[in-house]
Amino acid sequence: MSSTTPPSAPPPASHDHRIPVTILTGFLGAGKTTLLNHLLKQPQMAGAAVLINEFGEVGVDHHLVEQVDESVVLLDSGCICCSVQGDLVKALKGIFMRALRKEIPPVTRVLIETTGLADPVPVVHTVMEEPFIAERYRCDGVITAVDATHAITQLGDNREAVRQVAMADRLLITKCDLADTATLAEVAARIATLNPGAQQVEISHGSIDPDVVFGCGLYDPGAKSPDVAAWLGEERVRHQQARKAALAAPLAWRKSGQPIVAPTAPARHDANVTSYVLTFPEPLNWFAFSDALGLLLQVYGERVLRIKGLLNVAGDPLPRIVQCVQHSIYQPTSLPAWPDQPPYDDRKSRLVFIVRELPRTAVVELFYSIGGVEAEAEPSA
Numbered sequence: 585m586s587s588t589t590p591p592s593a594p595p596p597a598s599h600d601h602r603i604p605v606t607i608l609t610g611f612l613g614a615g616k617t618t619l620l621n622h623l624l625k626q627p628q629m630a631g632a633a634v635l636i637n638e639f640g641e642v643g644v645d646h647h648l649v650e651q652v653d654e655s656v657v658l659l660d661s662g663c664i665c666c667s668v669q670g671d672l673v674k675a676l677k678g679i680f681m682r683a684l685r686k687e688i689p690p691v692t693r694v695l696i697e698t699t700g701l702a703d704p705v706p707v708v709h710t711v712m713e714e715p716f717i718a719e720r721y722r723c724d725g726v727i728t729a730v731d732a733t734h735a736i737t738q739l740g741d742n743r744e745a746v747r748q749v750a751m752a753d754r755l756l757i758t759k760c761d762l763a764d765t766a767t768l769a770e771v772a773a774r775i776a777t778l779n780p781g782a783q784q785v786e787i788s789h790g791s792i793d794p795d796v797v798f799g800c801g802l803y804d805p806g807a808k809s810p811d812v813a814a815w816l817g818e819e820r821v822r823h824q825q826a827r828k829a830a831l832a833a834p835l836a837w838r839k840s841g842q843p844i845v846a847p848t849a850p851a852r853h854d855a856n857v858t859s860y861v862l863t864f865p866e867p868l869n870w871f872a873f874s875d876a877l878g879l880l881l882q883v884y885g886e887r888v889l890r891i892k893g894l895l896n897v898a899g900d901p902l903p904r905i906v907q908c909v910q911h912s913i914y915q916p917t918s919l920p921a922w923p924d925q926p927p928y929d930d931r932k933s934r935l936v937f938i939v940r941e942l943p944r945t946a947v948v949e950l951f952y953s954i955g956g957v958e959a960e961a962e963p964s965a
């Protein structure tokens with residue numbers, strides 16, 4: 585692990601008794617869950633509550649988190665940056681109230697793992713300004729995982745990736761074992777232009793000292809590029825307008841006879857990015873499947889933002905985990921057992937796709953054309 589810029593001194597938070605919240609973000613496949621699995625083994629995580637958010641209807645991430653107990657909460661009813669008033673606020677209130685009633689041990693910190701497509705602005709806004717939350721929690725930092733091998737493309741193509749970097753207190757450059765020196769230098773320079781004040785740390789396989797992740801000090805938009813304060817300001821105005829509209833609605837409705845619709849959140853995600861699931865009802869021939877996946881990424885890799893899933897491989901009693909980012913396929917691993925909750929309790933193979941302008945039919949056709957694997961329809965997210 586090496587640091588390429590010196591850390592800035594965190595503002596003192598010793599008199600602040602609110603629960604610190606760390607927001608772990610980073611684009612699709614950047615290594616957030618890998619990092620989380622490393623952190624969960626560290627003593628500094630004792631008393632921490634972890635909130636995991638996923639994009640798409642069929643969740644995979646919470647099965648990939650190695651230590652799942654009551655301190656790990658899955659936010660699965662949508663992307664937190666879109667439904668932030670709902671799920672995230674409810675979860676943070678719930679954690680606080682359950683700890684107060686002594687139903688769970690005291691919570692010393694909260695770590696939120698966002699989806700790879702999350703805009704961190706509304707998440708930071710919620711922690712800093714939602715009244716119930718801001719009185720009990722403080723934003724202790726935004727930590728952004730930046731995939732050394734894909735960052736340049738991801739930052740060029742995705743607004744979310746740029747915001748994730750710009751909002752960060754710490755930039756963790758991941759997958760350094762896979763990147764050469766020239767690529768690392770290019771990534772470091774690119775992210776420094778977006779966020780010159782953030783400490784950059786190079787890591788491999790999620791291995792990091794938790795002290796680098798925690799204790800950033802009270803989140804300070806003023807220490808970042810002027811864009812950050814502007815984005816948070818826009819978010820504040822949007823929330824004030826929504827609140828006003830909600831308060832005004834009954835009166836206006838009585839006057840006009842028509843319901844007033846409160847301003848909705850802006851579209852946070854690129855409409856060309858979609859998610860769907862392929863289900864394979866029968867156990868898979870690993871070699872035929874690997875060939876099909878390899879061909880898929882060769883043909884469509886640029887449009888594949890992320891693939892992850894659990895496979896039932898013929899002859900293997902354990903669910904095999906498959907993970908891809910663009911053209912890259914990672915070393916498959918296995919879970920120690922099949923999950924006993926739906927949908928995986930039926931032991932069918934499922935692959936979750938997050939793609940840009942790649943219709944599901946094209947992917948299904950490709951798997952059919954290779955033979956040996958069969959896809960059945962599931963609703964898209």
Ligand SMILES: Nc1nc2c(ncn2[C@@H]2O[C@H](COP(=O)(O)OP(=O)(O)OP(=O)(O)O)[C@@H](O)[C@H]2O)c(=O)[nH]1
Nearest residue numbers: 612613614615616617618700759788789790907914
């Ligand atoms: N070689 C190598 N692989 C890594 C490293 N970090 C993550 N990976 C692999 O990259 C893939 C994606 O990592 P995840 O930790 O699931 O990424 P994520 O950011 O949680 O992904 P999403 O939640 O889908 O956005 C997995 O197969 C990891 O094993 C690393 O430092 N080196």
